[in-house]
Amino acid sequence: MRAAEEAAFREFVAARSAALFRTAHLLTGDRHRAEDLVQNALLKTAARWRHIREPDAYVRRVMYREQVNVWRRRRILTEWSSAEVPDVSAADHSHDTDTRVVIRAAFDRLAPRQRAVLALRYFEDLPESRVADVLGVSIGTVRSTTHRALAKLRQIAPELELAGAEAGVGGVSR
Amino acid sequence: MTLERELRRALRDLADEAGEAGERPGPAAAVLADTALAGAARRRVRAASATSVALATVAVAVVVFAALPGRSAGPVAQPAASAGPSSALGVDAVADGPVALSAYTVSADTPSGRVAYVRTEGQREFVRTDWAAAAVSPAGRAIAFLGREDPGYLLNLRNPDRQTTHVNLPGPASAPQWSRDGRRVLVTVYAATGQGGHGARTGFAVVDAASGAVRAVDAAGEPAGLSAAEQEFRWAGDGVVATDASHDLRFYDLDGVPTRAIASSGGLATTAADPVSPSGRLAATDTEGRDTVVDLATGAVVTTLPAGLGPCYGWYDDQHLIVATTSAGGTRFAVTSLDGRPGRVLATAPADLAGRFLFSPNAT
Numbered sequence: 001m002r003a004a005e006e007a008a009f010r011e012f013v014a015a016r017s018a019a020l021f022r023t024a025h026l027l028t029g030d031r032h033r034a035e036d037l038v039q040n041a042l043l044k045t046a047a048r049w050r051h052i053r054e055p056d057a058y059v060r061r062v063m064y065r066e067q068v069n070v071w072r073r074r075r076i077l078t079e080w081s082s083a084e085v086p087d088v089s090a091a092d093h094s095h096d097t098d099t100r101v102v103i104r105a106a107f108d109r110l111a112p113r114q115r116a117v118l119a120l121r122y123f124e125d126l127p128e129s130r131v132a133d134v135l136g137v138s139i140g141t142v143r144s145t146t147h148r149a150l151a152k153l154r155q156i157a158p159e160l161e162l163a164g165a166e167a168g169v170g171g172v173s174r
Numbered sequence: 175m176t177l178e179r180e181l182r183r184a185l186r187d188l189a190d191e192a193g194e195a196g197e198r199p200g201p202a203a204a205v206l207a208d209t210a211l212a213g214a215a216r217r218r219v220r221a222a223s224a225t226s227v228a229l230a231t232v233a234v235a236v237v238v239f240a241a242l243p244g245r246s247a248g249p250v251a252q253p254a255a256s257a258g259p260s261s262a263l264g265v266d267a268v269a270d271g272p273v274a275l276s277a278y279t280v281s282a283d284t285p286s287g288r289v290a291y292v293r294t295e296g297q298r299e300f301v302r303t304d305w306a307a308a309a310v311s312p313a314g315r316a317i318a319f320l321g322r323e324d325p326g327y328l329l330n331l332r333n334p335d336r337q338t339t340h341v342n343l344p345g346p347a348s349a350p351q352w353s354r355d356g357r358r359v360l361v362t363v364y365a366a367t368g369q370g371g372h373g374a375r376t377g378f379a380v381v382d383a384a385s386g387a388v389r390a391v392d393a394a395g396e397p398a399g400l401s402a403a404e405q406e407f408r409w410a411g412d413g414v415v416a417t418d419a420s421h422d423l424r425f426y427d428l429d430g431v432p433t434r435a436i437a438s439s440g441g442l443a444t445t446a447a448d449p450v451s452p453s454g455r456l457a458a459t460d461t462e463g464r465d466t467v468v469d470l471a472t473g474a475v476v477t478t479l480p481a482g483l484g485p486c487y488g489w490y491d492d493q494h495l496i497v498a499t500t501s502a503g504g505t506r507f508a509v510t511s512l513d514g515r516p517g518r519v520l521a522t523a524p525a526d527l528a529g530r531f532l533f534s535p536n537a538t
Contacts, residue, residue: 009210026185043210043214046210054287103180122178139485
């Protein structure tokens with residue numbers, strides 16, 4: 001890599017690493033795994049830097065796909081361990097229930113692709129066509145996955161809807 | 175919609191856990207960059223030892239692509255491995271008729287993350303290009319395409335004699351779309367950003383296919399909050415239409431003067447390259463994730479497709495949509511009546527083939 005390209009790459013990392021790390025943290029729920037995910041994606045990006053015109057889109061695509069694949073490999077393990085997660089919705093009915101804790105626990109119980117699709121739809125705010133693009137699946141798959149993921153969230157954490165309805169906009173997170 | 179709203183906020187909160195208040199999340203950028211650059215350098219050393227194998231692959235690819243049309247301006251030799259064999263739709267997957275599948279894009283390991291496959295009228299098989307986006311003209315003989323980047327600053331127009339004109343655009347632009355008369359191409363223009371991606375749309379440009387003349391129009395239309403595909407301008411009769419930040423439909427003439435607006439909850443169907451029907455009376459729209467049809471005279475939703483159907487890829491004629499249905503066996507693109515009854519299948523694709531699918535009228 002030439003000095004100018006290397007400088008551009010460093011500039012890109014300086015500008016975007018915090019945002020990438022936020023996404024990675026959302027996807028992994030773990031600081032160390034988030035670091036690994038960002039670092040690996042940046043390595044792949046550096047290796048192809050000369051050919052990449054949209055580095056931010058490229059590195060995100062790598063991160064999301066890698067994460068879905070990691071999850072796919074860990075699927076059996078994940079399903080086993082999620083069976084042991086206490087039923088959050090039943091655990092705490094007090095008004096002090098922290099929405100964030102509920103969502104984190106519920107989000108962690110979703111299947112890999114479900115998590116990725118929800119993150120792309122509701123965190124990155126991408127339309128279905130772009131979600132399909134990032135993950136390399138069809139729009140039909142994105143739709144059915146979103147539908148099933150939301151249904152599962154409603155099932156795992158029914159108070160999410162109640163919390164929103166009672167508290168109104170901006171009243172829940174503390 | 176309460177769950178969705180809560181989810182948006184909760185996911186932002188979760189992501190914020192990455193860094194405590196005021197702290198920059200994650201490791202220092204310089205460390206990340208150093209590690210990535212060092213790792214990439216090691217990879218290059220390993221890759222060099224495998225060069226002889228790679229050369230053999232390229233040689234094969236050149237032979238294949240040399241036989242394809244328009245090689246000088248179009249498809250560039252490259253190993254086809256990145257998109258995989260399942261990306262090329264076979265001859266049997268596509269039905270010919272008054273309206274047929276003429277181009278589609280799939281994910282690939284390229285700068286834009288996509289490559290386009292096209293077939294012009296009379297061609298039975300799709301050709302893999304290295305273009306990020308392409309559209310075949312309604313008469314079926316000309317192609318408008320971006321280069322390897324999407325958005326790109328250059329619109330390429332290939333006429334039926336396979337001569338290509340390169341047209342400079344006023345800014346990064348995406349998604350070329352032919353007018354129904356095949357004389358003009360519409361692109362959406364965005365604000366340039368320094369690093370990656372593109373900014374909000376700033377307007378659109380209309381390119382005359384015969385002369386290459388560009389008419390650029392500033393019509394930002396307050397697109398804040400819209401995602402990339404929702405930002406695109408589409409043809410609407412003699413003018414254009416775009417979804418605004420509230421998901422309402424806003425119509426403009428070709429000088430960028432607003433002509434009218436129609437309230438909508440989800441905006442134009444992003445999967446349809448031509449969401450407005452041939453007569454200009456109806457538009458395919460999205461309402462809470464369901465496919466709907468809006469009567470442009472009254473603004474009323476006249477049709478909501480059954481939940482299992484969709485998304486919509488445009489119009490077959492004024493009484494029929496082109497609607498996809500995905501099952502384990504694949505995605506079927508069927509001519510579908512406005513009451514949701516699927517008819518003739520125009521194309522089938524593997525269920526996991528992602529990207530845009532463009533249907534265009536053939537010459538009769």
